[in-house]
Amino acid sequence: MTSMTIFIAGILGLTRAACAIEPIPSPEPISITELPLPPFLGNTSEGACTADFNPRGTGCIAQTGLNSGSFLPDGKHLTATVEFVGAPAAPDPAHIYSGQQLFIIKTDGTTFSNGDTWKCLTCGVPAENQVGATALDAYPQTFMDGTRAMAGTNIVDCGSYQLYSDDCTPDKVYIYPIRLSDTSNDNYTGTGASIRELRLHPDQVHLGFDTFVFSGPSIGEFSFYGRLQFNETGSRYDVVNASVLISTSAQSVITVNGSEVVFDPEGIAVGELRGFTGDGSEILYVGNPVESCNIDIFAIGITTGKVRRVTEHPGYADPISYSYDNNWFIVLDTRGTDRMEFLSALRTVPPVTDLLTVAAVASVRNNGVRRFFRPWLLDHDGDRGLYFGQQLNGNNNTAPGDTNDPYWNSGADPRWSPDGTRVAYYEMFAVSPACGGTNPLPCESNPYADGRQVRVMLAEFTTRTPTTPPIIPEHSDEVPWAIPYKPGMSMPTFTPFPNGVYTLYGAQGGHANVTFALGTTSSNIVVTYHNYTVDGKNVLNGYENVTSNTLSQTLSSFDWYSDLISEGTNGVGTKKTSADGFHFQIDVMTNEFVANGTLTTVVDDTTYNQPCNEC
Numbered sequence: 001m002t003s004m005t006i007f008i009a010g011i012l013g014l015t016r017a018a019c020a021i022e023p024i025p026s027p028e029p030i031s032i033t034e035l036p037l038p039p040f041l042g043n044t045s046e047g048a049c050t051a052d053f054n055p056r057g058t059g060c061i062a063q064t065g066l067n068s069g070s071f072l073p074d075g076k077h078l079t080a081t082v083e084f085v086g087a088p089a090a091p092d093p094a095h096i097y098s099g100q101q102l103f104i105i106k107t108d109g110t111t112f113s114n115g116d117t118w119k120c121l122t123c124g125v126p127a128e129n130q131v132g133a134t135a136l137d138a139y140p141q142t143f144m145d146g147t148r149a150m151a152g153t154n155i156v157d158c159g160s161y162q163l164y165s166d167d168c169t170p171d172k173v174y175i176y177p178i179r180l181s182d183t184s185n186d187n188y189t190g191t192g193a194s195i196r197e198l199r200l201h202p203d204q205v206h207l208g209f210d211t212f213v214f215s216g217p218s219i220g221e222f223s224f225y226g227r228l229q230f231n232e233t234g235s236r237y238d239v240v241n242a243s244v245l246i247s248t249s250a251q252s253v254i255t256v257n258g259s260e261v262v263f264d265p266e267g268i269a270v271g272e273l274r275g276f277t278g279d280g281s282e283i284l285y286v287g288n289p290v291e292s293c294n295i296d297i298f299a300i301g302i303t304t305g306k307v308r309r310v311t312e313h314p315g316y317a318d319p320i321s322y323s324y325d326n327n328w329f330i331v332l333d334t335r336g337t338d339r340m341e342f343l344s345a346l347r348t349v350p351p352v353t354d355l356l357t358v359a360a361v362a363s364v365r366n367n368g369v370r371r372f373f374r375p376w377l378l379d380h381d382g383d384r385g386l387y388f389g390q391q392l393n394g395n396n397n398t399a400p401g402d403t404n405d406p407y408w409n410s411g412a413d414p415r416w417s418p419d420g421t422r423v424a425y426y427e428m429f430a431v432s433p434a435c436g437g438t439n440p441l442p443c444e445s446n447p448y449a450d451g452r453q454v455r456v457m458l459a460e461f462t463t464r465t466p467t468t469p470p471i472i473p474e475h476s477d478e479v480p481w482a483i484p485y486k487p488g489m490s491m492p493t494f495t496p497f498p499n500g501v502y503t504l505y506g507a508q509g510g511h512a513n514v515t516f517a518l519g520t521t522s523s524n525i526v527v528t529y530h531n532y533t534v535d536g537k538n539v540l541n542g543y544e545n546v547t548s549n550t551l552s553q554t555l556s557s558f559d560w561y562s563d564l565i566s567e568g569t570n571g572v573g574t575k576k577t578s579a580d581g582f583h584f585q586i587d588v589m590t591n592e593f594v595a596n597g598t599l600t601t602v603v604d605d606t607t608y609n610q611p612c613n614e615c
Contacts, residue, residue: 024387025379031460032393032403035078035105035424036117037061040452041086049086049097058116059084059097059123061452068105068426068456069140069151070415076108077164078415078424079140079149080456084123096124096170102136102151104164107417107424107458113166121149121156121163124170131235133175139413141200144469150200153178155228155237178207178228180239181487195224195239197273202280202324202472207239208273213491222246222491223273223285225302227477241477242485245270245283246492247305249481253288253351256497261504261514263350263534265290266307268300268481274319275413277380278326280472282308286318286362289351293343293361297331297382305481312383314344316365318373319412323420324469327380330414330423332373334365335388337406339372341608345601346566346575348538350504352514352527355497356548359588360556366591367441367615370434373410375425375459392423392459401447403457407435411454419466422458429453433614441615508536521550529564538568542575557585560599571604582610 039053041060049060065083072079080103087098103120106112112119122136136151146162148155155176161168182193197210207228213220226242247268255262269288274297276283282299289295290309297310297317311317315335322329334340343361354361365372378389393404400407407430414425429446431453436443446453483492496518504512510531517524528543542564549557560582564575577599584595594613601608 024385027390028464029462030377030390030392031462032395033458033460035107035456035458037066037105037452037456038082038116038118040448040450042451044085047086047088049084049088049094053086056114056116057092057094057097058114058118059094059120060086063451064428064453066426066454066456067138067140067411068415068424069149069413070142071107071417071422071424072104072142072162072164073144073146073418074164075417075419075422076106076110078105078107078456079103079142079151079163080105080426081136081138081140081151082120084120096120098123100136102140102149102156105456107422112164119164121158121168121173122170122175125173125175126171129171129173130175132177134177136175138196139198141198141415143200143204144418145204150178150198153195153198174235176230176236178237178239179231179234180209180224180226180242183488199273199275201225201276201475202278203474204472205474206280206477208276208283209239210273220491220494221272223270223283224485225273225283225479225482226485243477243479243482244485244492245273245285245300245479245482247481248483253290254355256502259502261352261502261512263352263504263507265309268305268307270298270300275321278322278324279470280475284310284320284322288358289354291344291347292349292351292354293340293357294347295340295344295358295362295365302475302479310382311378313388314341314347316340316362318365319410319414321414321416321423322380323416324418325420325467328416328420329378329380329382330392330416330425331376331378331389332371332410332412332414332425333376334372334374335376336374336391336394337372338608339611340364342599342601342610345603345606345608346564346573347570348534348566349540349564349575350512350532350534352504352512353525353544353546356523356525356546357558357560360548360558360584360586363586363588363591364593364611367439367611368434368590368592369428370430371409371411371428375410375414375423377423392425393457400444405444405447407444408455418469420461420469421464421466422460424456424458426454426456429455435615439615440612504532506532506534508533510539523548533568535568538566538570540564540566551585552587554589555585555587557583559583562599573601573603575599575601 062083062085069079084097101122106117140151142149157174158168179192195209199208223245226239253267271286274284287298295316299308313335317333319332375392376389408427435441502514512529515526524547526545529540532540545561547559566573578597582597582599
């Protein structure tokens with residue numbers, strides 16, 4: 001695919017508010033190219049990857065089997081996790097190109113010594129070098145020493161050799177599992193706790209991650225921060241001195257105090273951890289909304305506990321990556337697709353009913369495996385006023401297979417080159433059942449002869465001057481506002497608010513009557529607004545009535561009635577359900593939207609409708 005340059009304003013006029021915080025950066029030229037990859041193969045049977053597909057015998061990839069990761073320190077190589085298929089049986093030398101592996105892609109147009117633009121790091125690693133290792137299946141991240149990379153819940157180590165060098169051969173590679181103790185007397189044996197979504201801290205010593213906790217009819221998620229410590233005896237990395245990222249003062253966005261509901265937009269409510277700022281001083285996370293149904297990224301100071309809202313656009317923001325110099329970030333977001341705005345485009349609505357709906361609302365962002373994510377560039381301070389960033393691939397090149405083809409959507413995580421001039425991200429192709437078949441959205445013909453459904457893209461900021469990444473000093477283990485983790489401890493539980501009628505006062509005037517009727521498997525919240533305003537510029541009236549019903553640990557149904565009107569500097573907006581209400585169910589693990597009735601948001605002359613069922 002040829003390189004092409006894009007230049008767009010990337011500013012969406014969803015609010016009339018003028019920007020008066022920080023200057024808005026000018027859009028800049030961006031060149032997008034596609035990185036070369038091994039051949040993709042639909043036939044996964046043994047021996048199917050023949051010399052006809054790969055004459056060098058260095059493997060074929062499953063059509064969906066790749067997730068790109070981060071750059072090596074030299075900026076010329078990119079890590080990825082891949083699933084090799086069709087390898088011949090042993091003793092053919094190519095038999096090692098099988099299963100989930102960690103490999104490296106060249107990003108500078110050169111090749112490795114064998115002529116390939118890629119190198120498998122873990123293919124052929126002896127069994128004794130990977131005792132206890134788990135799947136190399138997610139979020140590959142490199143250490144700045146260039147000799148180690150993290151993939152899944154493992155660290156791949158080549159000793160004193162750079163990962164990209166010819167000297168880094170399979171016999172020199174070790175794969176060490178990462179382990180968090182989960183019982184007080186486990187003596188550091190066994191598999192430990194189940195951890196996910198690992199993110200390496202910029203100091204190269206600490207780690208952030210999440211865990212799921214299943215309790216009764218519900219599912220909970222907790223985020224952690226801890227120190228990586230090599231355990232030579234156990235041939236693994238232990239997570240020690242960990243903290244559970246829950247405030248010791250039990251702060252939250254919504255609390256109850258006597259007869260009042262209190263809304264604190266700076267309350268600590270860490271949801272799923274998504275990484276760290278470039279200097280490592282803040283933890284990035286998807287938090288509870290501070291505007292109803294608006295799922296955003298927040299940052300919290302590791303030592304200060306101060307919360308900063310990073311994104312505000314009424315889409316859904318999730319994967320995020322700050323540049324090494326901490327001046328910019330890339331976020332994957334539904335902004336520009338209108339996927340979420342039927343829920344979230346009415347601004348300054350406090351997140352009261354979100355106590356029931358937040359997980360379900362967040363799940364609308366996808367249609368099954370299809371993500372409606374696009375990569376957006378913003379400066380350190382994020383969304384403000386009319387500034388919503390610049391879409392990396394925001395050009396008019398929407399033909400099949402082109403750089404902004406809407407059937408190719410971004411996957412987590414985008415990653416910066418150390419010198420700040422490039423960003424790598426990967427994209428996934430929409431196929432049935434996310435389109436076609438019974439789905440009203442028709443599928444696009446695959447533009448690639450080998451049927452690949454994933455590709456890796458490189459965005460280059462062509463007018464930027466390369467910078468040297470700073471060395472981040474080692475941070476403390478202590479998180480003063482969080483709860484120290486003790487192996488075997490019970491995770492904190494959320495105490496439901498007492499049922500009853502409360503008053504929520506607007507920060508700048510008006511009030512709302514709030515009724516909680518919260519149960520184990522069925523709960524109801526009713527909110528009625530009376531000239532309610534949080535900013536003194538937009539006034540909210542009307543009501544919302546939401547009932548949630550738990551059908552399983554991950555599946556819930558909702559009965560939703562809404563008739564809201566907001567007037568002010570954000571324009572005139574309404575959020576209304578049809579006369580029979582809006583009824584939908586969604587499984588947070590599969591993200592397939594099914595609804596009866598309608599929920600529609602109108603802002604001035606723009607109408608935002610819900611997506612069709614299962615699309």
